[in-house]
Amino acid sequence: MPSIRPLALAALAVFSSHANYFAAATPITSRSTSSWSGFASVRYLFAFGDSYTTVGFSSSSSTQPSASNPDGVFNSTLGTTASGRNYIDYLTYTYNSSRVLTYDMAVYGATLNDSVVPAFSTAIPDAIAQSVSSWYPPYHGNGGSANVPWTASNSLFSYFFGINDLLNTQGAYNASLEAALMHSYYDVLYFAYIFGARNFLVQTVPPMDLAPGVVAFYNASAVAAAVRSYNAALASTVAQFRADRPGASVFVHDTHALLAQVLANPASTPQTAGIAYTTNYCPQYVGSFDPNAYNASCTKPVSAYFWHDFLHPTWPVHQALASSIAKLLG
Numbered sequence: 001m002p003s004i005r006p007l008a009l010a011a012l013a014v015f016s017s018h019a020n021y022f023a024a025a026t027p028i029t030s031r032s033t034s035s036w037s038g039f040a041s042v043r044y045l046f047a048f049g050d051s052y053t054t055v056g057f058s059s060s061s062s063t064q065p066s067a068s069n070p071d072g073v074f075n076s077t078l079g080t081t082a083s084g085r086n087y088i089d090y091l092t093y094t095y096n097s098s099r100v101l102t103y104d105m106a107v108y109g110a111t112l113n114d115s116v117v118p119a120f121s122t123a124i125p126d127a128i129a130q131s132v133s134s135w136y137p138p139y140h141g142n143g144g145s146a147n148v149p150w151t152a153s154n155s156l157f158s159y160f161f162g163i164n165d166l167l168n169t170q171g172a173y174n175a176s177l178e179a180a181l182m183h184s185y186y187d188v189l190y191f192a193y194i195f196g197a198r199n200f201l202v203q204t205v206p207p208m209d210l211a212p213g214v215v216a217f218y219n220a221s222a223v224a225a226a227v228r229s230y231n232a233a234l235a236s237t238v239a240q241f242r243a244d245r246p247g248a249s250v251f252v253h254d255t256h257a258l259l260a261q262v263l264a265n266p267a268s269t270p271q272t273a274g275i276a277y278t279t280n281y282c283p284q285y286v287g288s289f290d291p292n293a294y295n296a297s298c299t300k301p302v303s304a305y306f307w308h309d310f311l312h313p314t315w316p317v318h319q320a321l322a323s324s325i326a327k328l329l330g
Helices: 004-015 087-093 126-140 163-167 175-194 210-219 221-245 255-264 316-330
Strands: 044-049 101-104 155-161 199-203 250-255
Touching: 044 126, 087 101, 087 175, 087 316, 126 175, 155 255, 163 221, 175 199, 175 221, 210 221, 221 250, 250 316, 255 316
Parallel strands: 044 101, 044 155, 155 199, 199 250
Antiparallel strands: none
16 A cells, blocks of 8 residues: 555654653653553554564564464564563563453664664664554554454553664764654654554663673763663653643653663562573574573573673563563553
């Protein structure tokens, strides 16, 4: 449906006439519950993001989620970067009290808006494309080709963006760029709102300055400063979105704080208590999809490492993340 993206982008341009994004920031864990009745009421989870979120699902070519296959991917560990399940699948299969069908639009390397910060390949759909081209045609409501009966009250829209936006700027992050990114974030949320979404989950950017690849190849202190600034701006953007959009319940999970806590003390969560290495990764596990992977040269199994590779956490970290998100959702 080639006409959808330009039409929807035109709509996004109209939607972007909202007020200043940078209202006084609210506490990062605050939430609005005007239309929310708890995670137990969620039947449909729509996820958007990058390599931290993807499970390898494609809305156009994968099997659609069902009771027997809730994420549409029969072996979702093959599509994650965690050597096992990631947080989206843990929310789908483990940390939920009702059956959840998950539609994951996330793609490795995605940014918020390619016209602001390009991904490393033009083939990677940004947050706008994930919304307009991947989600809208099959799932936008009664007109969606997949006929998924989601409603405002039984659905949750999850967004996790910013990692690639910050790293791809190569140290050129600044206030103007940040404003453009927040503008895009607001518009992506508003696009879903226009088509009936009312319950949203947004995550802060983790402490990427502590990732092995960032320590080795970036100015880690500059990345840390960019992450702090981005997360503060995100809090303000969410506060503005809540103020502007009646009935929207927006949960902000402080993923930065959780992962920093686990890096400092893996035993601080039961899911990560077995982690022994927090500053490095074992090259023999890079690319592994086996949660029980063990290589003698690594000394310990993959689950004993915080980092699966130069940038991505292992499945125990994702499990802790899902548990924390489920508690926030209530």
